[in-house]
Amino acid sequence: MDTTVTGAPTQGWELLTQLALHSQQPLGGTEPEALCRLIGELLERHLGVGGRLTLLAGERELVSVTWGDAPTNGYALDLRDANHHYGRLTLAATFDPAFTKALTAQITTLLSIWQRSQLAERIERLRSLGYATLEQAGLGDMTAALEQLCREACSLLPAKALALYWINFNEQTLSRAVSSAGSTVFPSRLAIGDNEAIAEAITFQTGQHGTWQYHLSRRGVPTEWPMLVEPLSVGVELVGLLILIDPGPDAELTISSLARPLALLLHTTSLQQHESRHARELFVLYENSLEIGSGLVIEETIARATENMALALNADFGAVYLIDPNRQNQAQTIAVHSEHLSGVRSFDTITLTPALTAFMERSEPVLIANTPLIAQDNPIAAHATMFGCQNLWLTPLRSKEQVVGFLAMGYAASSYMLDQIERNLLQVLSAQIATTVQHRRLYDAAQQRAGELERLQEISESLAADLSLDETLESTIAGAAKLVRFSGARITLYDERY
Structure with missing residues (x-):
């Protein structure tokens, strides 16, 4: 239907009054389509013509409503003010310019008030939503x-x-x-x-x-x-x-x-x-201090400490490797913790490859990303890969200036990162284990030395005792057997006369 030109409608000013009255009503909860239909009904009732009202959100069409005999063409009236473009109104008739200008201004005012009301309501709902969630804190x-x-x-x-x-x-x-x-x-x-x-x-x-x-x-x-x-x-x-x-x-x-x-x-x-x-940190440190002072053998102490650390750091894999004092190019797997698998799985002994030896110069935890890729050169990375880990945090167990082993914490997630606080905890715990190992080794060495001195004293006393020659020789061999491991022994006496 084409548009026709008419003069100012007899009910035109009543229409403007109705639009002004609706502008004073609460509009924040009115949906866009409902508002368009309300305006369309007022226009059709007072002007007796069909039309189409389109609301815009930026450059995007928000909603479009038609009523009566909608025009197939015609002049679209822009509904805009200095700040916003609210939409377009197309009527099946063209009215007096003064009335058209007043009608456009009144509808624009109504849309402006509606938009501000909706914005204010959304702002209040957002504010209430935020503070309601804040009240649930804790x-x-x-x-x-x-x-x-x-x-x-x-x-x-x-x-x-x-x-x-x-x-x-x-x-x-x-x-x-x-x-x-x-x-x-x-x-x-x-x-x-x-x-x-x-x-x-x-x-x-x-x-x-x-x-x-x-x-x-x-x-x-x-x-x-x-x-x-x-x-x-x-x-x-x-x-x-x-x-x-x-x-x-x-x-x-x-x-x-x-x-x-x-x-x-x-x-x-x-x-x-x-x-x-x-x-959690205090709990882990406390638990580990109890384990260290419990008097258990060192393997059990480290196993429990490793489990505590893995749980505290949400690790999928945790292990401790101690360097063999008698074979400095090898390390023994002392403890392994994992939620997925258990056991050392052919990694009882690992070789200190150049890639591992390089980490001994570090004093802080080091991230080894993509463990499957470097597993060939790094046996600890290979060990972690067997437990499904994609990255690994490796920390040297350093007691003063001596590295006694490695602490490994592995994660199945390829992008898992430890923050600075967690890395600090890992460093403290690794120092705790290193100190424990060093103290136990010093204690074992002191105990061994004390035992050796005690056996030497026994040998000295047997030599000074009033025993026959055969008894003295047997006592000497028995005492030596306590000091040194051997499968057989012989004492030869030389006759100085010959």
């Missing part, structure tokens, strides 16, 4: 609560996906706390310098727009999306980042209402994890 699993918050916040912001990241300033990396899309879109760890918008958000502590890149196996899925990065601060401390993928046009306004409670949540979660980790 009552349960905060990670699950944060994941639920992320999923609900996506539709309110709006955004395609979002994630919270912790910042490690020492290593210049981000570690994913939670996300609405799991690891599909957001990696567990990424370098700050790999994304310019992220680096600028941290440097200037202001929201930044940029591009998010990731890889999916499904074809036809874009690997780049627009991104909004919002820094999360508590006081002057930057505690994390909120990253939005494909944010909606209002996300930059709504994100601020969520940033404050999210920053507090991240800060609270970080404190809880730190306290939990500190308690």
Whole structure:
């Protein structure tokens, strides 16, 4: 149907009054399609013509509603103000320019009020959602609560996906706390310098727009999306980042209402994890000190300490190797702990290859990535690979300046990283084991020396005793047998007269 030109309708001013009255009603909960139908009904009732109303969200069509005999062509009236383009109105008739201008202005005002009401309601819902989650802090699993918050916040912001990241300033990396899309879109760890918008958000502590890149196996899925990065601060401390993928046009306004409670949540979660980790460290150190002072043989002591460490560090594999004092190019496997398999499995003795010897110069835990790839040159990596490990943290057991062995902690996940606190714990525990080994070896050497002196004293006393020659010789051989292992002995006496 083509448009026709008519004068100002008799009920036109009544229509404007009705639109103005609706502008004063609560509109925040009105859905876009319902609002379009309301406006369409008013236009059809008072103007008696069909038409089409299309609402826009940025450049994207949000909803389009027609009524009556919708025009197949005609002049579309832009519904916009100085800040926003709300949509287009097309009528089956053209009215007096003054009335048309007043009608366009009134509908634009109604849409502007509706949009602001919806925005205010979303902001309030986001704020309430954030603080409601914050009230649950300390009552349960905060990670699950944060994941639920992320999923609900996506539709309110709006955004395609979002994630919270912790910042490690020492290593210049981000570690994913939670996300609405799991690891599909957001990696567990990424370098700050790999994304310019992220680096600028941290440097200037202001929201930044940029591009998010990731890889999916499904074809036809874009690997780049627009991104909004919002820094999360508590006081002057930057505690994390909120990253939005494909944010909606209002996300930059709504994100601020969520940033404050999210920053507090991240800060609270970080404190809880730190306290939990500190308690775990103290427990492991206490347990190991009990094992070390228990008087058990050294193998049992180290086996229990290894199990404690593997559990504390969430390791899939833990093992201790001690260098043989009599064969400095070999090490004995003293203890192995794994949730998947058990036993040493033909690794009772390992050779100290050049690759392993190089680690003896280090004093801190060293990450060995992709253990299957270097298993041929590193027998400890080969041992960990047999237990399904993809990477390995290897720590020399150093007592003062002497390396007595190695402590290995392996992980099945190829990207598992230990933070600085966990590496510090690993270093303390390795020193604890090294000191235990050294003390036990010194104790065993002292005991052996004391036994030797005691046997020498027995031999001296038997030689000074009033015994026959045969008894003296038998006593001497018996005493020597206690000092030195041998399968046979003979004492030859020479007659000085011949």
